[in-house]
Amino acid sequence: MSSIFVFPGQGAQVVGMGKDLYENNAAARAVFDEVDDALGEKLSDIIFNGPMEDLTLTANVQPAIMATSIAMLHASGQSLPEYVAGHSLGEYTALCAAGALSVGDTAKLLRIRGNAMQTAVPVGHGLTAVVLGMEIDALRKICEQAGCDVANDNSMGQVVISGAKEAVETAMNMAKEQGAKRAMPLALSVPVHCRIQQPAADAMASALHEVKMNTPSVPLISNKTCTALTDVNEIKEALVYQMTHGVRWRESVLNMAELGITDMVEVGPGSVLTGLCSRITDKITAKKLEI
Secondary structure (H helix, E strand, O other), X not given: OEEEEEEOOOOOOOOOOOHHHHHHOHHHHHHHHHHHHHXXXXXXXXXXXXXXXXXXXHHHHXXXXXXXXXXXXXXXXXXXXXXXXXXXXXXXXXXXXXXXXXXXXXXXXXXXXXXXXHHHOOOOOEEEEEEEOOOHHXXXXXHHHHOOEEEEEEEOOEEEEEEEHHHHHHHHHHHHHOOOOEEEEOOXXXXXXXXXXXXXXXXXXXXXXXXXXXXXXXXXXXXXXXXXXXXXXXXXXXXXXXXXXXXXXXXXHHHHHHOOEEEEEEOXXXXXXXXXXXXXXXXXXXXXOOO
């Protein structure tokens, strides 16, 4: 029996997240201050006060969710369990939690990541959509035919697809024709985890080459391999890989159960990962972090 802390990705954000912690907990305040110093701006002001359209900008929301998640972890005073994992940008948060990256370096990497993702695809040229009620293998075939990609395999019957706008629209229509319950666009400013993010992958390869990464204190369950990684070079390669390939969250959670993980604690805003876990396996009990 073992446990894992998991950290959310984009979409978990709300204006005001972490504000109470900043005002009432010194450890949490130090995290937000370090992120502000690293970025040379008051990102915390946008996190706490909005407006929402500024917070949801990819270059802001990625370091914002990381900052809030790490602030919550530090405020809780809890030590890490046997494993960590994160959904998409949450992998960076997980590595920060495990001491592989400093808070400041993580914020800088996520700012680079967000900017690179936005720059890689002109506004309006990409699209991300969720498809409900269709098997992953059938949807992969549709994406191959349409010319887009599976971005997130979140749980049985919930898959996110992404790519060029026309290709994703074609895939959505094909999915509905072939029996999907729903197929609808997501409110993301960029297409995620797809082939047209190759320029962003190149940018992250350069950024990760320059940053100092320590061996994490506990293994990371990787979005790429669904297995436990501790080797720094493997982790960096996996972080680059995830820019253009899908997040294998369903498979990762199933492998967590195979590793003997029985308890999952979601650290960060929202409870998306807790909900997904309950739909993937009954062998793991998931809950939110208690602070």
